[in-house]
Amino acid sequence: MQVALIGATGFVGAALLQExxxxxxxxxxxxxDPGKLPAQPGLKVVQADVMDAAAVEQxxxxxxxxxxxYNAGWTNPNIYEDFxxxxxxxxxxxxxxxxxxxxxxxxAGSLYAAPGVQIVDTxxxxxxIYPGASAARDMFKELQQExxxxxxxxxxxxxxxxxxxxxxxxxxxxxxxxxxxxxxxxDGQPGDISAQDLAVALVDALEQNLHIRQRFTVxx
Numbered sequence: 001m002q003v004a005l006i007g008a009t010g011f012v013g014a015a016l017l018q019e020x021x022x023x024x025x026x027x028x029x030x031x032x033d034p035g036k037l038p039a040q041p042g043l044k045v046v047q048a049d050v051m052d053a054a055a056v057e058q059x060x061x062x063x064x065x066x067x068x069x070y071n072a073g074w075t076n077p078n079i080y081e082d083f084x085x086x087x088x089x090x091x092x093x094x095x096x097x098x099x100x101x102x103x104x105x106x107x108a109g110s111l112y113a114a115p116g117v118q119i120v121d122t123x124x125x126x127x128x129i130y131p132g133a134s135a136a137r138d139m140f141k142e143l144q145q146e147x148x149x150x151x152x153x154x155x156x157x158x159x160x161x162x163x164x165x166x167x168x169x170x171x172x173x174x175x176x177x178x179x180x181x182x183x184x185x186x187d188g189q190p191g192d193i194s195a196q197d198l199a200v201a202l203v204d205a206l207e208q209n210l211h212i213r214q215r216f217t218v219x220x
Contacts, residue, residue: 001026001065001206001207002025002026002027002028002063002064003025003027003066003067004027004028004060005027005030005067005069006030006050006068006069006090007068007069007071008029008037009033009036009037012199013069015195015196015198016067016069016105016202017029017037018199019196019199021040021042023207025203027043028046028060029046030056030059031045031048032047034046034047050089050093051085052093056089056093056094056097057096058097059093060093060097061097062097064099064101066099066101066102067103067202068104072132072135079131079132079135080131080134083135084138091142091146094149102150102152103153103154103202104154105156106136106137106139106153106155106215107120107136107137107155108157109136110136110140110155112180112181120133120137151213152205152210152211152213153216154201154217154218155216156193157190157191158182158190159189159190159192160192160198166220167194168194169194170194171194171196171197172194172196173197174197175201175219176218177216177217177218178216178217178218178219179215179217180215180217182219183217183219191219192219197218201216
């Protein structure tokens with residue numbers, strides 16, 4: 001399958017790129033700096049700014065699906081505005097290109113800590129990452145109103161981050177699946193998963209046509 005990938009040089013995007021190539025997919029990677037991605041069999045690198053819907057449209061046209069691990073940068077002082085602007089441009093470009101399937105990595109903050117209460121709105125949620133997490137939640141709200149695209153959103157486990165213990169596990173190919181509430185460990189601690197197995201779950205959803213117009217979450 002020929003798929004477009006947004007965010008291929010990031011933490012999650014790099015894992016998605018390797019998973020897609022390992023499974024034999026042809027990948028069109030949209031990047032601002034093509035020099036950051038070395039040449040690999042099955043990989044086509046296209047310079048494109050995801051803030052520009054027309055550039056997205058041109059880059060993804062002819063592909064069968066688009067996967068996005070777009071992040072506006074956690075240290076970006078305008079992360080909320082840039083995340084929403086980029087996410088909207090991506091959706092606009094995909095639709096204009098006539099690509100129906102869109103799979104996106106969102107955040108854990110939109111999972112529900114209790115009925116009607118999302119994690120991002122709980123008192124203990126870290127203020128430093130609130131703008132980015134709030135943007136991911138609001139992007140999900142907009143996706144829920146989207147009826148043209150066959151979208152899927154994957155929320156990582158609550159414990160998921162670049163330095164978490166699960167990252168040492170690499171690719172195991174195993175994971176548990178949930179929907180709108182966090183998956184917990186047996187000891188009551190938040191679930192976690194490696195970037196490689198997060199990628200396994202999203203590419204499984206692509207290949208098996210799972211979670212159409214739904215959000216799901218995964219953890220060990």
